[in-house]
Amino acid sequence: MPNKVVTTPYPLIDADPHAIRVVRYFRSSDYATWAAGTAAFPGALYFWNMADPAKVPLRTSLRLGGFLGFIGGFLLAYQRSSFRFWGWSENKREEDLDLAELSQRAAEGKPLYGVSSQPEWVQGTAYRNSAWSQLKFHAFPMFNFVNHQHHGTDPAKYGVKEKELSD
Numbered sequence: 001m002p003n004k005v006v007t008t009p010y011p012l013i014d015a016d017p018h019a020i021r022v023v024r025y026f027r028s029s030d031y032a033t034w035a036a037g038t039a040a041f042p043g044a045l046y047f048w049n050m051a052d053p054a055k056v057p058l059r060t061s062l063r064l065g066g067f068l069g070f071i072g073g074f075l076l077a078y079q080r081s082s083f084r085f086w087g088w089s090e091n092k093r094e095e096d097l098d099l100a101e102l103s104q105r106a107a108e109g110k111p112l113y114g115v116s117s118q119p120e121w122v123q124g125t126a127y128r129n130s131a132w133s134q135l136k137f138h139a140f141p142m143f144n145f146v147n148h149q150h151h152g153t154d155p156a157k158y159g160v161k162e163k164e165l166s167d
């Protein structure tokens with residue numbers, strides 16, 4: 001299956017970034033988004049209760065609302081970080097971090113995107129399942145937890161030699 005090529009206003013860093021890498025590249029604005037989501041859900045429940053009081057205590061509802069807000073805020077922050085990897089929003093900071101991190105891995109002779117014990121067909125399936133999955137969080141949250149070589153970028157920009165690519 002050929003990779004879908006999308007024209008973006010900013011450079012593509014990684015078409016299918018590993019979940020841990022996405023979280024590691026969170027900005028403070030992503031953490032603020034996560035916190036806002038965590039606070040907004042129970043806050044909305046509280047103000048809704050003020051407008052139309054319920055006859056049951058709010059304690060359990062607010063706890064559940066806080067949990068759902070925490071999960072929703074995380075998914076929104078994760079999506080924002082993924083958009084920067086895809087080049088859909090400003091990503092200069094991530095581009096610099098990516099270049100430094102992967103150039104260092106290339107200089108050390110390590111694989112750019114980690115080693116996987118999975119067969120190639122499993123890595124390909126994992127890529128096809130998790131590519132663009134950040135756009136489908138509302139239906140089924142799915143993250144990339146498999147190291148694979150399908151990232152939509154040229155490894156040569158990190159200093160990987162042509163001989164190393166064929167090995």
